[in-house]
Amino acid sequence: MVGVGVGAVVGVGVGRGVTVGRTVGVTVGKGVAVGPADGTGDGAALGSGVGVAELPLEQEVMMRTKAENRDKERRRVLPGFLIIVVPFLLLCRLYLNTTRCYYRFAVQDVPQEGEEAGALKEEKMTLFATHHVHATSDTAAGQPLLSIEKVSVQFAARKGLLGRTIVRAVNDVSLALHRGETVAVVGESGSGKTTLGRASLGLVEPASGRVTFDGKVVTGQTESQRKWFRRRAQAVFQDPYSSMNAYMTVGQIVEEPLLVHGMGKREERLARVAQALQDVRLSPPDDFIGKYPHTLSGGQRQRVGIARALVMRPEYIVADEPVSMIDASSRAEVLYLMRDLQRRYGIAFLFITHDIASAAHFSNRVAVMYLGRIVELGPPRAVVNDPLHPYTRALIEAVPEPDPANRLRMRQVVPGEPPSPSNLPAGCSFHPRCPRVIKGTCEATVPPLQEIKPGHFAACYLYKT
């Protein structure tokens, strides 16, 4: 029985239908078949150009069986394929969105100079469940709360079996922090960020220079002499888990500093613990007071660490890589929380981080350290958008590219490893790696940190003042 029909053979299986008896297919061009009304394109496979094909019944049956088997196989595989591939694609999309969000917040939303450091859009507030707070008053005005004056810190380290060497972790650093101001310290590993933070807290004694807090000298005092300072300056550490006793409950962990300093009666202490937990959004506090650290997420543990610092109602907090060990979404939440606290209570933060993007987003000023020295200091937008020092440029180039389209873009990378702090190069410590080194000048003497643009400092001979 021969009828006439039109079917298009596109790829595999389109146009195949039920055929009884013999098939006549006429092929026009490639893959367009005119054949039996009961739909086939099988005949098309036999010819090219224009032609007529007749198939014997057995061959027809064989082809039909093959086609049916292929259809069955496809029907069997397709649901599995959809179940695995579709969620995978959705997860990829979600991951890319999260990464983009984080970097969009971190890199692109660096506040303008003079602009409120957290002029956040509505959607960000919803996403990270943070609440808006008012900008601090002029943080740069008046006497600094904390002054680090020409501080150098050295460590004696072993070299070989019997030898010893001097590690110059911090070299002649001066930095002032005002009430309610966040200064971010960025730089690669070993640049002296932690040592500078510890020196500012009096946890390591400088070889030279001094630290003053609220006009009083901290350096050189004994622990009992600077008890007053311990109450007013606190630290939040990188690893919230290792910095708290796993056998103590959240309530005990947060209350401990009050007990150590003999502050308040039991009821007062408990009220302060509850307030601190509320402040870090571990709410309601009663749900968390009796919990142990291992039952909390990384972000919640870090918030317990912040509550522990906050319970002392400090004026100055050193936050050393506070978010580097928690996941990306909690990271942003903890950083927004710190900024919220900074504004609400006027706390000065020294925010130590590897990540120049979050440094710029969550600070009023950014200090870039290289081999124990501050090589650039300035407002976040100026440092990120118009870096002066070649090392800062390299750090910014190293920020991962959030847009997949730009991931393969060639970047300028600083060659080589940073020299050892026990064997600092003469002159500018960056000169062995600097792409813009001025021969005969940069190796001679250390460039001083100078104001190149209003409020924007750099230690580099490229800028003559």
Ligand SMILES: Nc1ncnc2c1ncn2[C@@H]1O[C@H](COP(=O)(O)OP(=O)(O)OP(=O)(O)O)[C@@H](O)[C@H]1O
């Ligand atoms: N107690 C110590 N004894 C000897 N050397 C030390 C000591 N503490 C730090 N250093 C050295 O001082 C230099 C600066 O260390 P520091 O921890 O301050 O750097 P960092 O910028 O915080 O690095 P990271 O980003 O890896 O935390 C490093 O070379 C380090 O090895």
Ligand code: SF4
């Ligand atoms: S002082 Fe010289 S070596 Fe150092 S960063 Fe500037 S140009 Fe480079």
Ligand SMILES: [Mg+2]
């Ligand atoms: Mg460190």
